[in-house]
Amino acid sequence: MIRLLGSILFVCCMTQSNAQGQPGHSPDSIAYYRKQLQSHHQLRVSAHRGSSDLAPENTLATYRRALAMQVDYIEIDVRTTNDGKLVILHDGTVNRTTNGTGPVRNLALADVKKLSAGKGFSGTFAHELIPTLEEVCQLLADWNVNHPVASNLYxxxxxxxxxxxxxxxxHYGLLTNAVFYGSDTYLAALQKVAPSARLMPALQKADDIANKIRTLHPYAFDVNYSALNESLIQRIHQQGIQVFSDLLDTLDQPVHYKRAARMGVDVIQTDHVMSVYRTLSTQN
Structure with missing residues (x-):
């Protein structure tokens, strides 16, 4: 019920903003929040598995909502079916988010596409399916063609x-600006296939910085929020590397958005994009 009300409020907010005709000047519009955020902070926003408080995670429905909020990144989790097709699913099994059971690795794409990915939401999303990577790429490519500011893949x-x-x-023109997160071993293999790919290894401790730079030449580090401080961020920035950090679950709240912005984090990942926008649309 709460998720359904969230979806209704989101649609109403977007409708109201569009109806005013001057989204850059309306205090309720996405464009207003984005402009304010960019004028006060360098921080950018990644929608964690889409906008999963408004629609089922890792679905086309949730990515449409995230794109409508003009996020800098949409995060996707990529897995492979037993017939070699790439699909978007966080867990190794379909149990939690669909009406099916079993490892996705054991299912053919045709079987995956028979499942509802709307589990836990209202009947509005009962027909939402697990998308393929191609479907998400097509959605994003179409969006970027028709909007002045592009969103990218995390x-x-x-x-x-x-x-x-x-x-x-x-194929979809999305490789250049995508950011790739994975194990160091995987990222090294990816780098051999796409030498210019923007790699983002996890950084657990500052002592690992030099070795990871030498072996992976990262575009960014994914740093645990609890380990972040201004000194570490400055050290990473001095190497020309960006800092991404997850603000999820109990960390997904205004006090932490503000702290991340003050410290100079480049990108935060959140389940509550509008909360980030509202919090950081002022200099406070």
């Missing part, structure tokens, strides 16, 4: 060979 490489992943992103 790819969590759960279970996917580098070659088909790179081939698909290249």
């Amino acid at each position: 790819i969590d490489c759960k279970d996917v060979a580098p070659e088909p992943l790179v081939a698909t992103l290249t």
